[in-house]
Amino acid sequence: MTSDPQSLARQIDSTLLAAETTPDQIDRLCDDAIEHGFHSVFVNPIYVGRAVRRLEWSGVVVGSVAGFPLGADHADTVVDQARRVLDEGAREVDMVAWIGGIVAGDSRGVVETIHRVACVVHGGGAGRILKVILEAGTLNEEQIRLGCRCAAEGEADFVKTSTGFHKSGGATVEQVRLLHRCAAPLKVKASGGIRDLNAALAMLDAGAARIGTSSAVAIVDESRRHVAR
């Protein structure tokens, strides 16, 4: 369990997806990401071009979302969304799986869309990454296992706990452990409700390889204070 501020920052997707987010806030998100050395910023599709321009040559990756946050779009729409954000320079796409399909046990429908998006993402160039969000808080253990199998079969790179927008809440340590066990060799991204250093470290300790949070600066600042002590 690391609390070295630099390596922690490199595991963080600094995220700002709220509906009311303005262009100015996206600029600040990008500038903070450069200052603190976050792995990436995650922004809604409308802001991808802006973030890519702001982060040119910085080494900070831009990620965006597809089928977000309900996972109930037409498959064609989700594929198009992924293609558009990649065209504008995003390197990672977090898509929401068809949650109702997982609940209903329709794994073929769930896998199909994931696989179509995976082809677009991985065809977009080396190092492009697809994460599949399972909204684990609304699923039981069996459904989470099914979701992990669908993500693996669809050739995603990560499974991700939550959107952060569902009333069932954000990531829990138990969910991250379960995903880590079921989805390997896929990696795990923990996100939703991770607001302080302890929460972030607990997720990494449980097997998360990436943390999605809108409290990235606060978390890394807290980590620096720990080191300074």
Added chain:
Amino acid sequence: MTSDPQSLARQIDSTLLAAETTPDQIDRLCDDAIEHGFHSVFVNPIYVGRAVRRLEWSGVVVGSVAGFPLGADHADTVVDQARRVLDEGAREVDMVAWIGGIVAGDSRGVVETIHRVACVVHGGGAGRILKVILEAGTLNEEQIRLGCRCAAEGEADFVKTSTGFHKSGGATVEQVRLLHRCAAPLKVKASGGIRDLNAALAMLDAGAARIGTSSAVAIVDESRRHVAR
């Protein structure tokens, strides 16, 4: 202020947009809509084809959403979403305005997308309706006024209070009154958190022409009990 169950039902968009919604639940939503005479069912894009088939010849309209619920997709995506659901037989589209653009005062960007979607919707045939969701709970009064002007300039048919998915909450009577005053001749749809008859009637009394709710059956049942008394 009417509480005649039939006319009330005809003002209701019976809505089921939760991420975990299964195909079976959509079928039940449709069957309930026929039984109670709701104006429409509102479903996510992935379920539009299914609902249209289920409701053939029933007179119940199918509606769906675009740019939902964050309003921060590429304009091209929102336009495509609208086109796809219309192609599959939806007759009404509830799109979320670019909320961050309203907050930032970028009315040109907000109007442009609305107008592109309006052209697609109204080009889809007579009686097709576009509603623009403002997520009023996250806006101040001046921003709500701006949102109404954008919806009117973009040639939408309705303004709508809320998505029901934002942490700022659902519709209030004050918001509906304000929208009714500012957006005329556009109509007003109240939605988000309307769960009983009193709430529904208060919205209609404040000027709403349409109610979006996932408690449609409960509300109309309550209205019938009032009449029977």
